[in-house]
Amino acid sequence: GDSVTQMEGPVTLSEEAFLTINCTYTATGYPSLFWYVQYPGEGLQLLLKATKADDKGSNKGFEATYRKETTSFHLEKGSVQVSDSAVYFCALAGLHAGAQKLVFGQGTRLTINP
Amino acid sequence: SAVISQKPSRDICQRGTSLTIQCQVDSQVTMMFWYRQQPGQSLTLIATANQGSEATYESGFVIDKFPISRPNLTFSTLTVSNMSPEDSSIYLCSVPLTNTEAFFGQGTRLTVV
Numbered sequence: 541g542d543s544v545t546q547m548e549g550p551v552t553l554s555e556e557a558f559l560t561i562n563c564t565y566t567a568t569g570y571p572s573l574f575w576y577v578q579y580p581g582e583g584l585q586l587l588l589k590a591t592k593a594d595d596k597g598s599n600k601g602f603e604a605t606y607r608k609e610t611t612s613f614h615l616e617k618g619s620v621q622v623s624d625s626a627v628y629f630c631a632l633a634g635l636h637a638g639a640q641k642l643v644f645g646q647g648t649r650l651t652i653n654p
Numbered sequence: 655s656a657v658i659s660q661k662p663s664r665d666i667c668q669r670g671t672s673l674t675i676q677c678q679v680d681s682q683v684t685m686m687f688w689y690r691q692q693p694g695q696s697l698t699l700i701a702t703a704n705q706g707s708e709a710t711y712e713s714g715f716v717i718d719k720f721p722i723s724r725p726n727l728t729f730s731t732l733t734v735s736n737m738s739p740e741d742s743s744i745y746l747c748s749v750p751l752t753n754t755e756a757f758f759g760q761g762t763r764l765t766v767v
Binding site for chain 1: 691757
């Protein structure tokens with residue numbers, strides 16, 4: 541079945557550092573890919589998405605490119621801030637299942653120190 | 655977007671008891687989803703709640719353990735029955751934004767002692 545594998549955390553960085561959180565997936569066909577973020581005490585929020593190969597999703601300085609050849613959707617940010625501290629989830633929506641069956645990675649806890 | 659209110663936000667319960675989690679959405683939606691996030695694990699879909707019909711459960715989840723109500727298009731409840739420490743998790747409800755995206759509540763953090 542479909543699955544998502546995320547870089548294990550926790551990840552701790554200093555402010556203004558470069559961030560990469562790796563995400564790879566296994567799926568039938570070409571799923572839609574997402575990054576969700578969960579700030580402390582809040583629900584999951586959609587951070588960015590890509591629906592087809594070579595698409596780049598971006599939001600709040602974060603970017604991720606849908607790489608079909610490597611089945612990856614790595615999250616990057618050039619200069620992180622303390623406010624980026626949160627748990628990040630990579631997810632996919634299967635071709636036929638859609639929003640009903642989002643498949644999530646295990647989450648990566650990111651802490652940014654001033 | 656949608657505003658989803660989930661209650662309670664957290665609870666500590668005795669084993670053998672049951673807890674009902676409420677999910678209220680600020681707009682009418684056909685489908686509502688319930689997820690579980692066990693400690694250190696990813697989110698797993700428990701069931702899909704459709705108004706006017708019985709919930710559809712995923713493999714590994716049964717109605718006797720996780721009964722769901724969906725009395726109208728803006729509200730749903732999930733009950734965790736006869737709880738054990740293994741049920742300690744975060745439970746989240748969500749609604750679809752589009753056919754591929756979902757919007758989530760803030761979750762209910764349940765600890766069973």
